[in-house]
Amino acid sequence: MNSGISRREFLGTAAASAAFTIVPSYVLGGPGVVAPSDKITLAYIGTGTQGLREMLPLLAAPEIQIVSVCDPSKHAVGYRDWSSDSLLKEIRSTLGKPDWASEGVIPGGRDVAKDIVETFYAAKRPGGAFNSCSSYADFRELLDKEKDLDAVKIMTPDHLHGVISIAAMKKGKHVIMHKPIANRLEEARLVIDTAREKGVSTYFMPWDANGSMEQVLAWIKDGSIGTLREVHNWTNRPVWPQYTSIPTDTPAIPDGFDWDLWLGPESARPYHPDYTHMVFRGWYDFGGGSMADMGHYSLWTVFNALELGSLASVEPMLSHTCEFNDVVPKRVKNDFSFPTASVVRFKYPAQGTRAAVELTWYDGGMRPPTPPELEEDNKELPIEGILFVGDKGKVLAEFFLENPRLIPEKRMHGRPPVPARQIPAPGEVTPGLRQWMAAVRGGAQSPGSFLNSGPISEAVNLYAIALRTGRKLLYDSVNRKITNVPEANKYLSREYRKGWEPQS
Secondary structure, rough: OOOOHHHHHHHHHHHHHHHHHOOOHHHOOOOOOOOOHHEEEEEOOOHHHHHHHHHHHHHHHOOOOOOOOOEOOOOOOOOOOOOOOHHHEEEEEOOOOOOOOOOOOOOHHHHHHHHHHHHHHHHHHHHHHHOOOOOOOOOHHHHHHHHOOOOOEEEOOOOHHHHHHHHHHHHHOOEEEEOOOOOOOOHHHHHHHHHHHHHOEEEEHHHHHHHHHHHHHHHHHOOOOOOEEEEEEEOOOOOOOOOOOOOOOOOOOOOEHHHHHHOOOOOOOOOOHHHOOOOOEEEEOOHHHHHHHHHHHHHHHHHHHOOOOOOOEEEEOOOOOOEEEEEEEOOOOOOOOOOOEEEEEEEEOOOOOOOEEEEEEEEEEOOOOHHHHHHOOOOOOEEEEEEHHHHHHHHEEEEEOOOOOOHHHHOOOOOOOOOOOOOOOOOOOOOOHHHHHHHHOOOOOOOHHHOHHHHHHHHHHHHHHHHOOOOOEEEOOOOOOOOOOOHHHHHOOOOOOOOOOOOO
């Protein structure tokens, strides 16, 4: 081959990834199960605490080689996590180095990510040397310079998902991405359209957490609960602060943190840590709220199974905050952060043989009233769960559709037990990710493809708009337009900062 021709050009198109034959020299190592020429070279974009946590099982996947990391934050400064040392322990265990990094610092940032990658791969190579993981602050520079790259995984805050995934797919890269597809409806639609246009293999990570609707559908079809009328889904989220005012102080930007890159497409404002690590999801500009966080896990398979694709209306009920104006209390006008608690009802008209369905989402400690069938068993609803209500009965399941059962308990007497869901072991490559890897090599798209995420993405983004406006919204799903509150349509998309507009 001419030395000026990259491997990507040699392969011709992203769809030809099954023909991997040439890889950079840094992929070569000792003997392994997967030949170097068969490895999927991947850039890891977003190396905060959750990004690092989810990087660990990918390192152990022989089919994947992480060749680059990217994050606006260079150093492990200012990160928060679910505990002070759990992530450090996970990293040390994966690397087999009980003394890796210092105690008392929560890992995060691209320098840490690069060190993890190189330390892990070095231990697997003759001589124990590996120092060829590149590092970038700006994903755009990464996509321009990394010519021999097959795929990216996106683990950034929500507001960057759309612009990064679109840019990557425009370059012919396959994409793995966490939820949501985007935190604006029109941007989510552009992500999905780009995936379809470019024919790349995509994987939307919530798919693996979705349980099966098979048993619930069987009970609906055999008349066990009659005609399905309602679906109720509730979560214990938020489990992060929901700020009720915009920060007014201006702390210094941490060393090595590119605040402008972190803002990405969103409007400029002074840096504040209460926007960033772990708490971004509570802001309309940067996150998607509790439903974007958890609803993809519990409801995506429900949307698919019930064909909930023509939303008619969204109605919010939400908490509010009051403060004093001198000595007089007033309600805070808040269109900048999600409420502490909410209940949002979605109405879907009848379609085919399915009757009209109301789907209600609850967060912040809200949940539906305890059904009489559960009171008969002297039980209460779980902290998180999902309830299917028919005109002749009800099905209750845990949040991820685990342990579905007819209620009251006597209705399960004489019925075969529902098989327990098989959960991948910690660190194990999930079935959905394996399906994506097969698609990268030329197989069929994974069920977790972006192409299948349109209806759930529409609902999650309209949830945010309904809460932001505090209004019941009538929605034309064909034309993607809110018909009764015209001013709410501005929230379907965002005003992009110059230079950050996604290409159409």
